[in-house]
Amino acid sequence: MAMQFLTYLEAYGPLLGDELQAVAKLVRAARRFAAGAEIVEEGQRPSHCSVLVSGHAFRHRTLPDGRRQILSFSVPGDLCDLQGLFLSMDHGVCALSPCEVAFISHADLEAAMDAYPALGRALWRLNLIEAAVFREWLVGVGRRSAYARIAHLLCEVAVRLKDGAVSDGDRLRFPVTQAHLSDALGLSVVHTNRVLQALRSEGVIAMRGGDLLIKDWAGLQAAGEFDAAYLHLGPLMSPGREGVAPASFNQW
Amino acid sequence: MAMQFLTYLEAYGPLLGDELQAVAKLVRAARRFAAGAEIVEEGQRPSHCSVLVSGHAFRHRTLPDGRRQILSFSVPGDLCDLQGLFLSMDHGVCALSPCEVAFISHADLEAAMDAYPALGRALWRLNLIEAAVFREWLVGVGRRSAYARIAHLLCEVAVRLKDGAVSDGDRLRFPVTQAHLSDALGLSVVHTNRVLQALRSEGVIAMRGGDLLIKDWAGLQAAGEFDAAYLHLGPLMSPGREGVAPASFNQW
DNA sequence: CGAACAGTTGATCAGGATCAACTCGAGTGG
DNA sequence: CCACTCGAGTTGATCCTGATCAACTGTTCG
Numbered sequence: 393m394a395m396q397f398l399t400y401l402e403a404y405g406p407l408l409g410d411e412l413q414a415v416a417k418l419v420r421a422a423r424r425f426a427a428g429a430e431i432v433e434e435g436q437r438p439s440h441c442s443v444l445v446s447g448h449a450f451r452h453r454t455l456p457d458g459r460r461q462i463l464s465f466s467v468p469g470d471l472c473d474l475q476g477l478f479l480s481m482d483h484g485v486c487a488l489s490p491c492e493v494a495f496i497s498h499a500d501l502e503a504a505m506d507a508y509p510a511l512g513r514a515l516w517r518l519n520l521i522e523a524a525v526f527r528e529w530l531v532g533v534g535r536r537s538a539y540a541r542i543a544h545l546l547c548e549v550a551v552r553l554k555d556g557a558v559s560d561g562d563r564l565r566f567p568v569t570q571a572h573l574s575d576a577l578g579l580s581v582v583h584t585n586r587v588l589q590a591l592r593s594e595g596v597i598a599m600r601g602g603d604l605l606i607k608d609w610a611g612l613q614a615a616g617e618f619d620a621a622y623l624h625l626g627p628l629m630s631p632g633r634e635g636v637a638p639a640s641f642n643q644w
Numbered sequence: 645m646a647m648q649f650l651t652y653l654e655a656y657g658p659l660l661g662d663e664l665q666a667v668a669k670l671v672r673a674a675r676r677f678a679a680g681a682e683i684v685e686e687g688q689r690p691s692h693c694s695v696l697v698s699g700h701a702f703r704h705r706t707l708p709d710g711r712r713q714i715l716s717f718s719v720p721g722d723l724c725d726l727q728g729l730f731l732s733m734d735h736g737v738c739a740l741s742p743c744e745v746a747f748i749s750h751a752d753l754e755a756a757m758d759a760y761p762a763l764g765r766a767l768w769r770l771n772l773i774e775a776a777v778f779r780e781w782l783v784g785v786g787r788r789s790a791y792a793r794i795a796h797l798l799c800e801v802a803v804r805l806k807d808g809a810v811s812d813g814d815r816l817r818f819p820v821t822q823a824h825l826s827d828a829l830g831l832s833v834v835h836t837n838r839v840l841q842a843l844r845s846e847g848v849i850a851m852r853g854g855d856l857l858i859k860d861w862a863g864l865q866a867a868g869e870f871d872a873a874y875l876h877l878g879p880l881m882s883p884g885r886e887g888v889a890p891a892s893f894n895q896w
Numbered sequence: 897c898g899a900a901c902a903g904t905t906g907a908t909c910a911g912g913a914t915c916a917a918c919t920c921g922a923g924t925g926g
Numbered sequence: 927c928c929a930c931t932c933g934a935g936t937t938g939a940t941c942c943t944g945a946t947c948a949a950c951t952g953t954t955c956g
Binding site: 432453456463476479505521522524528529530533534545577578617622 | 705711735764768769775779780781783785829830
Binding site for chain 2: 901902903904905
């Protein structure tokens with residue numbers, strides 16, 4: 393059972409084998425969802441967290457008149473409703489492809505966090521990275537051209553699926569339709585289609601049947617003004633060290 | 645010293661007087677910033693959290709060529725760089741008006757969280773609400789018209805400044821220029837100006853010299869398709885109760 | 897008094913939306 | 927086995943929201 397989020401947690405230095413074991417034991421067997429099924433309904437307050445074991449999903453908010461904004465894409469191994477631990481779900485989670493989803497009950501998770509404080513910090517940090525991604529999307533939709541936005545999204549997906557190590561020729565599973573891309577990027581389907589064609593005819597990517605081929609990684613990054621820093625993949629900085637204090641701070 | 649974030653924390657049920665006292669004691673005396681000064685620089689890793697005691701600020705990301713996206717507005721009492729506790733700052737915080745900013749060192753805060761686990765949960769929840777706001781902005785910039793976006797932002801600011809209770813005739817301090825609004829909403833200054841004029845001529849709001857007057861609250865909400873749910877102001881749901889479990893969940 | 901900035905206005909332009917039609921599989925059911 | 931449907935992708939034509947450019951006003955402030 394792919395539990396990639398455990399490896400994310402591992403990136404949080406202080407988290408040791410014990411914690412990981414403890415979390416792994418909490419995971420309950422998976423349930424299957426068909427493509428297009430809602431894994432988590434908007435508005436509900438779940439009693440458990442959902443781990444995407446296999447398949448892809450997306451988080452979305454749909455307005456009364458049908459306009460939809462996709463908020464993020466979840467890849468296998470992602471914890472896709474961690475916010476439900478403390479807040480009701482202000483958006484839904486929907487399966488992009490057939491999915492296998494495992495659960496961890498909130499009660500169990502809280503108990504584990506009590507036993508292992510470092511676990512809570514690690515999950516918190518996960519939420520912070522999630523928020524960083526929202527911010528980056530906001531920058532894109534607010535201030536980048538359609539062309540850069542699409543390229544940027546593809547960069548992000550590639551980096552997340554390959555855990556930072558992308559290179560020319562990489563082929564990735566990303567089962568979205570152009571309509572999904574449009575709703576993620578605030579564009580119309582028609583325009584998304586045309587920009588995608590441009591990207592293909594420039595030999596930067598190829599995309600067919602839910603597979604993304606990176607033909608020119610450097611070119612794609614340039615097109616998307618992409619800098620992976622916001623994904624905070626790098627080695628974790630130790631808390632409190634090398635901090636910057638305000639000039640007047642250390643004197644009191 | 646206005647510490648409104650303490651009242652936010654209070655909304656988290658389990659947090660008692662002890663915790664609040666403990667946090668209050670950690671707050672170090674304030675430093676002043678002029679309007680336009682960077683309170684937190686993009687890229688740095690602070691050794692402390694900043695509490696906006698008085699004045700207004702905004703969080704922003706500025707692209708190499710000068711395009712800027714404002715990510716949120718901070719009102720007096722806000723903790724404006726809580727993410728710095730676990731992540732480096734991928735965006736800056738800038739003073740909108742002259743500000744007074746107090747600090748809490750990360751080390752002190754971590755120690756307090758160790759002593760009072762509920763404190764950590766409360767701050768985590770604060771971050772989650774922050775993320776909910778980012779999502780809502782994303783929906784706006786991606787899927788709402790300029791008119792709705794502007795109205796929506798004004799609604800949000802009003803609700804946050806009045807802590808949920810807004811009514812016709814309310815006058816609020818919101819010292820932004822039209823350029824700030826533009827950069828928050830992904831619009832040009834000229835267009836922002838025109839939409840603002842529309843909103844004024846329709847008798848919905850008045851805005852002058854950093855003061856916002858709500859003339860028709862219902863009208864403003866309608867114009868902005870505003871629903872305050874995403875701000876999660878309501879009474880906190882108790883964790884784990886009234887949860888929704890997947891059909892197959894409780895059987896294992 | 898002049899600079900600098902915020903706001904405003906008008907004219908023009910363009911990125912991307914919208915509308916509509918058509919192609920091309922992949923099912924699906926008779 | 928074929929007709930049918932349905933979803934996804936594609937194309938062309940046209941429209942419109944909002945961008946851009948440029949000038950001008952008013953106010954504050956040194």
